[in-house]
Amino acid sequence: MEIKVALFEDNKKLRESLEQLINNANGMICTGAFSDANRLIQNMQQANPEVVMMDINMPGVSGIEAVRVIKERFPNVHILMQTVFDDNDKIFAAICAGASGYMLKKTAPQKMIEAIWETYQGGAPMTSSVAVKVLQMFRLQTRVEKTEFIDLSEREKEILRLLVKGKSYKNIASDCFISIDTVSTHVRHIYEKLRVHSKSEAVAKAIFQKLV
Amino acid sequence: MEIKVALFEDNKKLRESLEQLINNANGMICTGAFSDANRLIQNMQQANPEVVMMDINMPGVSGIEAVRVIKERFPNVHILMQTVFDDNDKIFAAICAGASGYMLKKTAPQKMIEAIWETYQGGAPMTSSVAVKVLQMFRLQTRVEKTEFIDLSEREKEILRLLVKGKSYKNIASDCFISIDTVSTHVRHIYEKLRVHSKSEAVAKAIFQKLV
DNA sequence: ATAAAAATCACCAGTTCATGTGATTGTCAA
């Protein structure tokens, strides 16, 4: 039984050469090659693939959005992302959307075939530079801030939570049924306790220190 | 120039066969093979390796502890972990301690040599099953908020970072050597992309979505 | 080559914020 591979890639030349590469490889067949993800569901049903190769940058529906949709509607399909750049944010977003693998387009054809095979088997093939970035991000996420003790009153905490939600003094006043001036006073006290001088500093500190 | 590889592995048979594998491979040489990490620093100075293969389970000083020490004392050395099990916690701990790669011991000899080579070049070779677990953990850690993909330009991200630090437009202008009006324009664009309408909302969203 | 996106700057009107000063009321512990 051959692995059915579908292809989403807006560059015509690359799309065709990938299609050929897949069809020439043993044990796999390209059942669909599309230039965008605008008729994603339809294309997926038509191609009925086990593995999807998805370009991250496409006109219309982005590759990342497409991954999210595919993972929702066809959760058993494994997705191999393809991109020109090993850009942190996009890798991050693609992984979170549910992509299994992440290969740079410049990857050697033979390696690409191996990656498809690995993806099919439930692996997570990654270009070396991508793997390194994933580990870096992984370590960064784990960092813990040293927490200092900050003693806010209940009311102050309540108002700080509303600040974090992005509310203005006016909003907070009406939410809490108090006057704007009172909000202002509370905020002033919060600033003193947090030793900050603006809403955004307070919000950042509140979040990092997990005060909310 | 050959890659100098040091080996920490308590199983004598495995240690010797790995040593042989390395010495038989082109472009690398085993400059030290040790059964434990109890004389780690001394061994490291003696072997002076560029790549360390470290067993995760050893009597005495654990492989993970050893990684931490090596990364502290010899930060330029790349470390390839070796283990029998692909156990979540240990993978996690090893990565956080600073290991670059993570291979199961049952990996084919040829693949192991490739992994050493990749590690030397700053890559992060991982056994497929490990890579999958890393991605899983990665997603779990992130699954707090559903992350939407927000495509900010470099400049916008830079300015967003400064906003999170609590800087005013004036500060940002002087930090970035641009006019206040330019800062204002960038911020406007950031707001549009994040769909917010104030500094504090932007800051909160930036932090929660890990845009900074 | 050409269109799109990014980065830069300017002017402006209205809104919101930061901070100072001062005051009243209720609670609670010393």
Next chain:
DNA sequence: TTGACAATCACATGAACTGGTGATTTTTAT
């Protein structure tokens, strides 16, 4: 009962922000 603190409100001013219009230059993608 007195002082500390929390919560409430008021007035005021300068600074900072939001959002709209419009424009030029550079970079980037196709």
